[in-house]
């Protein structure tokens with residue numbers, strides 16, 4: 001199987017640890033064993049899930065003579081920050097198309113973007129939402145005209161190239177399973193653009209690790225993400241014939257978006273601080289806090305009953321949380 005992997009750069013600190021959450025398990029586990037896959041430890045500045053995708057995306061950029069990485073997201077996008085720093089590490093130019101406004105005193109991910117020297121273009125949220133594809137296309141053409149070559153990386157790095165990062169993470173998990181004597185498990189992640197879940201889903205089929213992958217959506221709804229994940233997998237199939245036999249059926253746990261993408265209520269903030277004091281692990285309010293909340297609520301409802309092991313994928317998010325200016 002190894003040979004079908006496209007080339008990747010080693011950018012992340014991998015493999016990441018998998019460990020038990022004994023005190024959280026006492027508090028919320030209802031008899032399950034609770035584990036955490038520490039993808040918040042993929043790097044200091046490159047913390048989180050995006051660097052796994054960027055290992056493949058950046059290799060593709062170098063191999064195909066792109067000199068610029070062009071991508072997009074919210075002002076506090078973890079994906080944009082990881083791309084900005086990866087670009088600087090590789091000597092590639094980075095251009096970020098961000099939804100929102102520039103800030104006099106940037107914080108968190110935005111501060112790191114600025115320090116990394118990335119070029120940043122801001123768009124009103126409504127315009128961004130309506131015209132993102134054409135905005136990216138215009139910038140791509142701008143680079144072509146200027147004798148440069150920009151690789152457009154979609155939101156969250158989620159497409160048939162980026163999802164290799166989590167196909168590989170599933171392979172890592174299959175090693176974790178062997179080491180820890182886990183026979184089968186439910187695997188839960190936050191889903192924001194679908195690539196993490198898509199990769200885990202395909203990877204667990206490929207590497208025959210008996211896991212049932214669940215994504216807790218942090219925006220939109222279940223229908224949207226089922227379609228998005230299937231279209232990312234179709235993109236993968238169009239790039240490689242090794243996947244024609246795979247027909248993924250994404251499982252979305254809907255109902256934990258709360259007030260919308262990026263909006264968290266006091267239940268989420270309280271849960272973040274409770275887990276921090278129990279286990280010394282910091283979740284974030286946009287992604288992992290909502291996903292963890294969804295997971296423990298579904299444990300309480302019995303969704304996972306009948307299986308012993310539940311694995312939470314910690315996908316990062318600390319810099320966005322530190323920049324968080326919402327009421328807590």
Ligand SMILES: *Cc1c(COP(=O)(O)O)cnc(C)c1O
Pocket residue numbers: 048049078079156158190191192193194195196197284287288315316317
């Ligand atoms: C981007 C992100 C996610 C969502 O991953 P997708 O692959 O986009 O679905 C989850 N958690 C954090 C912290 C993220 O930055």
